[in-house]
Amino acid sequence: MDDLYREVIIEHYKNPGYRGSLDPNDITFEDENPLCGDHIKIDLRVGEDGKVTEAAFDGHGCAISQASADLLLESIIGKDVNEIKHLTKTDVMDLLGIELGPVRLKCALLPLKILKAGVYGLGEATDDLLEDGQA
Amino acid sequence: MTIYNVEKIREDFPILGIEINLGIPLVYLDSTATAQKPASVIEAMDDYYRNSNGNIHRGVHYLAERATAMYEGARAKVAAFIGADKPKEVIFTRNATESINLVANTWGRAFLEKGDLVILTEMEHHSNLVPWQMLAEEKGLRLEFIPVTDDGDLDQAVFDQLLEQNPKLVAFVHMSNVLGTINPAKAMIAKAKRAGAITVVDGAQSVPHFAVSVKDLDVDFMAFSAHKMLGPTGVGALYGREELLDKMPPYMGGGDMIRKVSLRSFTPNELPWKFEAGTFCIAEAIGFGAAVDYLSAIGMDDIAEYEHKLVQSAMVKMKTIPGLEIMGEKAAHRGGVISFTLPGIHPHDVAQILDQNGIAVRAGHHCAMPLHDRFRIPASSRASFYLYNTEEEINHLVVSLQKVVKMFS
Numbered sequence: 001m002d003d004l005y006r007e008v009i010i011e012h013y014k015n016p017g018y019r020g021s022l023d024p025n026d027i028t029f030e031d032e033n034p035l036c037g038d039h040i041k042i043d044l045r046v047g048e049d050g051k052v053t054e055a056a057f058d059g060h061g062c063a064i065s066q067a068s069a070d071l072l073l074e075s076i077i078g079k080d081v082n083e084i085k086h087l088t089k090t091d092v093m094d095l096l097g098i099e100l101g102p103v104r105l106k107c108a109l110l111p112l113k114i115l116k117a118g119v120y121g122l123g124e125a126t127d128d129l130l131e132d133g134q135a
Numbered sequence: 136m137t138i139y140n141v142e143k144i145r146e147d148f149p150i151l152g153i154e155i156n157l158g159i160p161l162v163y164l165d166s167t168a169t170a171q172k173p174a175s176v177i178e179a180m181d182d183y184y185r186n187s188n189g190n191i192h193r194g195v196h197y198l199a200e201r202a203t204a205m206y207e208g209a210r211a212k213v214a215a216f217i218g219a220d221k222p223k224e225v226i227f228t229r230n231a232t233e234s235i236n237l238v239a240n241t242w243g244r245a246f247l248e249k250g251d252l253v254i255l256t257e258m259e260h261h262s263n264l265v266p267w268q269m270l271a272e273e274k275g276l277r278l279e280f281i282p283v284t285d286d287g288d289l290d291q292a293v294f295d296q297l298l299e300q301n302p303k304l305v306a307f308v309h310m311s312n313v314l315g316t317i318n319p320a321k322a323m324i325a326k327a328k329r330a331g332a333i334t335v336v337d338g339a340q341s342v343p344h345f346a347v348s349v350k351d352l353d354v355d356f357m358a359f360s361a362h363k364m365l366g367p368t369g370v371g372a373l374y375g376r377e378e379l380l381d382k383m384p385p386y387m388g389g390g391d392m393i394r395k396v397s398l399r400s401f402t403p404n405e406l407p408w409k410f411e412a413g414t415f416c417i418a419e420a421i422g423f424g425a426a427v428d429y430l431s432a433i434g435m436d437d438i439a440e441y442e443h444k445l446v447q448s449a450m451v452k453m454k455t456i457p458g459l460e461i462m463g464e465k466a467a468h469r470g471g472v473i474s475f476t477l478p479g480i481h482p483h484d485v486a487q488i489l490d491q492n493g494i495a496v497r498a499g500h501h502c503a504m505p506l507h508d509r510f511r512i513p514a515s516s517r518a519s520f521y522l523y524n525t526e527e528e529i530n531h532l533v534v535s536l537q538k539v540v541k542m543f544s
Binding site for chain 2: 004005010013014037038039060061062063064104107
């Protein structure tokens with residue numbers, strides 16, 4: 001019955017591998033979920049070949065949003081920035097490996113929205129970013 | 136006084152018998168968001184649609200007359216419940232939010248001017264904040280706020296200072312939906328009146344939980360919602376003193392709110408219909424009346440006493456959980472609301488894990504972001520109690536909270 005809080009989620013929440021900030025960085029973006037006050041900032045360093053070399057997130061929020069951020073950043077190290085543009089909601093759900101209701105889904109997807117808004121250089125993290133391609 | 140029989144009361148609420156997962160009974164601790172409904176309320180609305188549905192105030196046929204009598208009967212019940220002198224001083228609205236918007240948009244638009252001082256408080260629900268911010272923006276009003284002390288009370292000394300600055304309006308919440316603080320409304324209203332201000336009380340949490348008399352409070356306007364007091368969603372009420380309501384322009388234009396209409400002008404209807412444009416939520420108003428009947432039959436003093444015992448017990452038991460902090464724990468008078476935080480555990484996670492144990496609590500800022508800013512926390516979890524909650528449910532909450540702490544330790 002505690003499926004939502006699989007060990008991997010609690011573990012990434014309590015001991016995140018990518019918490020922190022990168023200064024200087026090549027890409028940075030932050031935003032929040034106004035409904036619950038979750039706030040996340042993501043910094044990336046990108047190599048000359050266009051691939052992510054380092055990533056970090058900071059902020060506060062629930063276990064789902066924080067674990068989602070940590071898992072997401074772990075998954076993009078070494079990836080081409082253009083590949084990040086194609087990440088979708090499904091990729092995040094695969095990383096988390098849980099089923100979420102509509103309210104908690106927003107927590108889980110906040111990091112992806114912020115990451116993609118940063119990569120695209122947009123002013124805000126909108127729901128359109130949860131689909132593939134240009135918002 | 137008859138003995139308070141919570142098990143018998145619970146039998147009146149069909150939803151309290153459901154299981155939310157296989158074998159996990161529902162423990163509903165979110166009545167501050169919306170209360171559950173007794174069968175009598177559901178049946179009153181069902182009966183209206185089955186046997187009495189007709190449009191009110193206009194028709195002369197059997198159903199129209201019957202529906203009108205039921206609708207106006209509900210108004211009389213609600214008026215009596217809050218100690219109003221006359222039913223016409225009770226305006227039906229959609230909810231407390233609309234009631235406050237009505238005052239801001241009619242009385243406020245007509246009688247407030249640029250530079251006028253409006254006193255609010257730091258513990259307001261957004262519904263008693265945003266309508267005044269919107270009006271302030273439009274008219275250039277000055278908004279000042281009574282601060283909240285660390286204990287969770289309003290700072291009366293600052294209120295006294297603000298009252299010396301010629302306020303035109305004082306609007307405050309009777310009972311906080313986050314802290315549970317019950318503000319000394321009668322004394323605050325008396326002071327505000329001496330200073331020459333009109334008073335607005337947000338009674339959304341007080342009217343459902345203890346006996347509130349507008350006459351005793353001597354308040355000018357009071358807003359409340361049916362759905363937080365065992366009634367349906369979609370209907371609420373504004374109490375207003377007759378001489379103030381009389382002077383106010385209408386709120387929305389349309390049918391029912393007029394006496395006479397020509398192509399270029401209209402004459403507004405008399406009270407209370409002047410403020411009730413269009414076909415109203417008739418079934419819901421009748422349900423509201425049934426809710427008031429139900430509460431009155433049990434007795435508001437008995438309900439308040441029972442809830443007080445419950446919340447005191449819940450606070451003692453919850454405090455045994457390491458690190459758990461209760462917002463406004465030390466407020467001088469508090470009702471059945473406990474908002475709390477656990478170190479290192481986000482309220483969403485608390486609420487979600489409690490949900491998996493069958494317990495419904497609220498997590499977030501509870502429509503009071505400035506108050507959470509005041510206590511420097513982004514969000515909290517909130518357990519709230521009503522006449523149908525039990526000591527066993529509190530025990531289940533405490534055991535489940537212990538599980539939450541263990542999971543994150």
